[in-house]
Amino acid sequence: MSIQVDQLWIPDTLESDDAADFLAAVEVARRVRLATWGTDDLAYTPVEKLFELRDPYERQVLLAARLDGRIVGVADVSLPLMGDVDVAEFTLDILPEAQGHGVGRALVQAAEHFARSEGRRHLFVDTDHPAATLGDDQGSLLPDSGPGFVPLASRSVDFARRGGYTLERIEQFSSCALPLDSVLEGSLLAEADAANAGRYRLHHWRDRCPDEWLADMAALDSSAEDLTLAEAAQSGVPAAEWEDYDAEALRRAEDIAVAQGRRAVVTAVEHVESGSLVGVTTISVLPQRQDVVFQDETHVRLAHRGNKLGLLLKISNMQQLRDLFPDVRVIYTWNALENRYLLTVNQQLGFRTAGVTGLWQKQLPDLSQPNLT
Numbered sequence: 001m002s003i004q005v006d007q008l009w010i011p012d013t014l015e016s017d018d019a020a021d022f023l024a025a026v027e028v029a030r031r032v033r034l035a036t037w038g039t040d041d042l043a044y045t046p047v048e049k050l051f052e053l054r055d056p057y058e059r060q061v062l063l064a065a066r067l068d069g070r071i072v073g074v075a076d077v078s079l080p081l082m083g084d085v086d087v088a089e090f091t092l093d094i095l096p097e098a099q100g101h102g103v104g105r106a107l108v109q110a111a112e113h114f115a116r117s118e119g120r121r122h123l124f125v126d127t128d129h130p131a132a133t134l135g136d137d138q139g140s141l142l143p144d145s146g147p148g149f150v151p152l153a154s155r156s157v158d159f160a161r162r163g164g165y166t167l168e169r170i171e172q173f174s175s176c177a178l179p180l181d182s183v184l185e186g187s188l189l190a191e192a193d194a195a196n197a198g199r200y201r202l203h204h205w206r207d208r209c210p211d212e213w214l215a216d217m218a219a220l221d222s223s224a225e226d227l228t229l230a231e232a233a234q235s236g237v238p239a240a241e242w243e244d245y246d247a248e249a250l251r252r253a254e255d256i257a258v259a260q261g262r263r264a265v266v267t268a269v270e271h272v273e274s275g276s277l278v279g280v281t282t283i284s285v286l287p288q289r290q291d292v293v294f295q296d297e298t299h300v301r302l303a304h305r306g307n308k309l310g311l312l313l314k315i316s317n318m319q320q321l322r323d324l325f326p327d328v329r330v331i332y333t334w335n336a337l338e339n340r341y342l343l344t345v346n347q348q349l350g351f352r353t354a355g356v357t358g359l360w361q362k363q364l365p366d367l368s369q370p371n372l373t
Contacts, residue, residue, distance in 0.1 A: 261287025
């Protein structure tokens with residue numbers, strides 16, 4: 001069997017004569033997620049992937065592995081264009097029937113070579129582990145920081161370790177069926193309201209932040225001092241960008257999301273006495289599937305924690321989601337295992353652990369420096 005890896009051409013439209021390879025690559029990713037999780041809810045549709053590849057803040061390249069001429073594996077290489085510009089993030093998808101033939105090795109070598117050619121030395125890759133694989137007795141691997149583990153028996157864990165990657169941390173992947181039970185919803189909302197005792201007021205919007213709250217929202221998003229290490233890591237915003245995030249950057253991010261067809265359902269909480277926003281939560285709705293949504297970051301300022309504002313924000317935003325998008329059947333989220341409060345809130349709301357994601361890293365040597373050994 002012969003393996004060939006090349007960079008995919010990204011078509012202008014899905015109807016283009018040159019779109020066949022792109023469509024095949026998207027189908028590979030869908031089939032891999034279906035095999036891993038038992039559902040393709042986490043897979044991009046071709047239209048969604050085409051939109052994502054046009055993100056002006058992140059360059060994305062698709063490398064395709066062909067086995068005897070057929071696309072059987074894809075490496076999605078993401079290169080941030082702001083902040084940590086020495087970083088490259090890989091997503092590797094290999095069809096189950098193509099594993100064991102060297103496809104993964106060829107793909108990761110090509111992805112690392114491409115990253116190095118772009119001046120990227122700090123590499124990240126994820127491995128996914130459904131809940132059913134976490135209870136065996138074949139051993140576990142602990143991350144360098146934080147709680148959790150991945151199963152040593154996992155093929156992807158073995159692959160990452162043999163490739164020189166180190167397990168950095170673990171995130172819990174959870175899902176919740178919607179709509180919520182009305183009795184549960186009412187009792188949790190009453191619990192949250194009782195804890196804040198009228199000192200806070202909720203505000204809701206879709207897609208774009210109202211002008212009156214723009215400065216407050218930018219301040220919330222740039223308040224690195226209010227984040228724990230786990231929250232900062234989970235936010236996805238490089239540390240170098242926190243101080244540069246302002247109202248203009250927020251508007252640009254909103255414009256990009258709208259252009260990509262994504263919708264945002266947002267609930268923020270105002271501290272009545274100060275008149276300032278002190279917490280926010282967002283749910284993202286993809287353009288072509290309004291039955292599957294994703295819980296984005298939930299953040300409450302340190303000085304206002306302990307008032308069940310996280311619970312209040314999330315359950316209120318779920319109510320808004322139900323009113324705006326009544327066809328939603330499931331919401332997915334990832335959480336750092338250190339964030340015990342939000343994990344507890346999620347459990348109250350009915351989230352169930354679907355599995356974990358291992359976050360791995362590798363540092364390439366700096367070939368520009370002389371070897372003094």
